[in-house]
Amino acid sequence: MAQEEKENIIDQPEVIRHKMVTVEIAGKKYEVPEGITVIKALWYSGQEVVRGAGCLGGFCGACAAYYRTKDDPKVRTCLACQMAVQDGMSITMMPPFPARKATYDMQTLKDPKQDLFNLYPEAPLCRNCNACTEACPQSIDVREGVWKAVFGDFKSVSEMFMDCVMCGMCTPVCIADIAPNLVALYVSRAQGAHFTEKPLGLDVRI
Numbered sequence: 001m002a003q004e005e006k007e008n009i010i011d012q013p014e015v016i017r018h019k020m021v022t023v024e025i026a027g028k029k030y031e032v033p034e035g036i037t038v039i040k041a042l043w044y045s046g047q048e049v050v051r052g053a054g055c056l057g058g059f060c061g062a063c064a065a066y067y068r069t070k071d072d073p074k075v076r077t078c079l080a081c082q083m084a085v086q087d088g089m090s091i092t093m094m095p096p097f098p099a100r101k102a103t104y105d106m107q108t109l110k111d112p113k114q115d116l117f118n119l120y121p122e123a124p125l126c127r128n129c130n131a132c133t134e135a136c137p138q139s140i141d142v143r144e145g146v147w148k149a150v151f152g153d154f155k156s157v158s159e160m161f162m163d164c165v166m167c168g169m170c171t172p173v174c175i176a177d178i179a180p181n182l183v184a185l186y187v188s189r190a191q192g193a194h195f196t197e198k199p200l201g202l203d204v205r206i
Contacts, residue, residue, distance in 0.1 A: 049063075116149060
């Protein structure tokens, strides 16, 4: 082979042709590479994702999204950095939700289990519809966790919500206006501050 031909072959960039799939983003169809995540599909299609992108590792919960697959009437939830696109998928990012965040000083609470009802009085109004559990992308039994919090089983709640990424997708679907993730956050903090025995020597090490 001539030297010139060898140089031409070396200089040619490798071209990898990805299989493309069609997705619908905010009502408009786009062609994106098969197998990429929802968040990458948004970027690939030119969407400016300012809010809704964080760690990209499934831990921060910033990229909460709704999606529906082809021929499936059910709208489901996911973390956009963890879900791979499928042909015919319809996608939209979750908009900010104005959930009420209670303000408290954990160190000054006298009875954290009773204070739950002062900070989140809507907690015992759960209707058992289970919509929160269905919406959770982490497969947490959210409804059960809310009731355990109401009945004072803070330890179980803190363990159940260990995988909660605070995406907040359980809140918009609650017909009782409960923010289960915020209730669980309060309970977990209270469990650690008031009901967990501290290891010997911890204060000294701190």
